[in-house]
Amino acid sequence: MLNARLSRWTMTYFSCALINFILALGMMVSGHTYPALSFSSPSNLIAVHLMTIGWLSLLMLGALAQFVPVITNNPLPSQPGMLAGLILLEAGLLNMVMGFLALNGSFPLSMKILLPIGGTLVLTGFFLDIWNIAVPLVRTRPIQLPAKMLLTSLGFLILTLCIGLCFAIGFGADQSPLELYPLLSNGLPIHILAGLVGWLGFTAIGVGYKLLPMFMLAPEDRGHWGTGVWGTLATGLTLFVLTGLFNLWFPNPILHTCEKLGLILLISGLVIYIVDITRLYHSRQRKTLELNSTAAAMALTLFAPAILTGAAAIFDASSFLPATVFIFMFGYLSGLGLSQLYKIVPFLTWLDRFGIKLGQGPVPRVQDLVIEARAKPWFIIYFAGVAINTSLLFWKISSMFELVAFIQLIAVLALIREFWHARHPDQDLISKKPRLSPNTLEKISHEPQ
């Protein structure tokens, strides 16, 4: 079957993810959320969950639905399962948002019961997708580095979900269960780190380790460096999360020390990753980079300051944590996501529309479906906006934040327009006059000797 390698629902995941991203940015622009406020304020919780579940998780899950069968050569167990997962996730997220609005006073307080209901729906949706994605991964031998990264990320996703559900039950109940009190009062950093770095970060790194060498013609085998990145990150984060959780209920200086040690290992792993990804860019055979790789480099450049502020946040969380979370979510994760969408959307479109025509006449290249000169300024504006807003958060200047967020929103909307154009190529490409590379045109017109 020709389209056996195509994920049926990936584009739907991407579309839903982008809508949620716009909503989250809209909240920042309208002043309903501000990252330097407490993370547990209801409006910030809405924006954070729109970003983490609505945008980044749906983006990652959509990409994994396409990417995992490709790297494992095993199909997903159930394509309809991916659709069911998406519906449950979106319905759960909607319930959670309404539950947070109840906490905010915008809805009657009794509606906070929607928090555990939404949390359960989200949990079910995630578990359905985890099953779909994990089955091909565990069936494949040997397990390559990207697959190891992805399996680790799914493990942290399960952990994040369990902690998140405890929060939803705690906040949703009229009287929070006493057993959950230590988690509700001090467990948020563990939830944030397990979700942002464990689930989203590991997935981004794993997918990047497959896609970036492929697009740049760089060595895919990362050798000891890749193993070092995975081992250090996984050990560090596991140590931090597990000892951190135990430390909440059974406070102990040894556990506290292990928690700090986990953070130091985590930061070291991220530094090794930055060094290795720099090596990857330097060792590429394709000297002229396409825009998706250039934009990915911009996102990775913002990752370095995120590590620095993250390290500083170990000692002074209140000063450094908002800027760290912001640059990690909007700079690295979202930036990398947008940059790879700029390649994946035309690629999937090519497979959908032109793959069947290969060998039957002229077909365009994937690159013919995009106009880089038009998209490049918007990537630059987006990343500049992230850098400026991170600085504003760091220096605690709130006055310009909404204006810069508005510029970021415009850039994202412009990039979405580019994705739309890639998805809906003009008739010249679809019919008889494709913009072929000179190389292909020359060969087609070349008479057999």
Add this chain to the structure above:
Amino acid sequence: MAYPNQGTGCHTYLDQGRVAMKNISEPSLNQQIINALHTVIDPELGYNIMDLGLVYEIHAGKGQVNIKMSMTTPGCPAQDYIVAGVRHILGTLSGIQKIHVQVVWEPQWHPGLMSEKAKTHFGVTS
């Protein structure tokens, strides 16, 4: 760029965009196959599979063509389409009734297998 055109020879060399041609009794068929495969592109790189060095071996004769080829990366999403494209374009050549395409991962493809022309196009230095 020169491709080997050696009748019934059985040389195998995969470097720099060259492909092993085996048991081809008709020189014109040889060239027709090569020209036809030049029209099939890897959509991501946007370059034809011959100059990319993705075609490792062509074995033609008695109305049958066997192609041994690879992809730029294992699990390439476009693999099925590229293989179908090869089969389709070769099917249009007169005198060919049977086409067999085998995708192999050993030896693994690397940019060094590209033709000089493709290397120049991508700026590949080594």
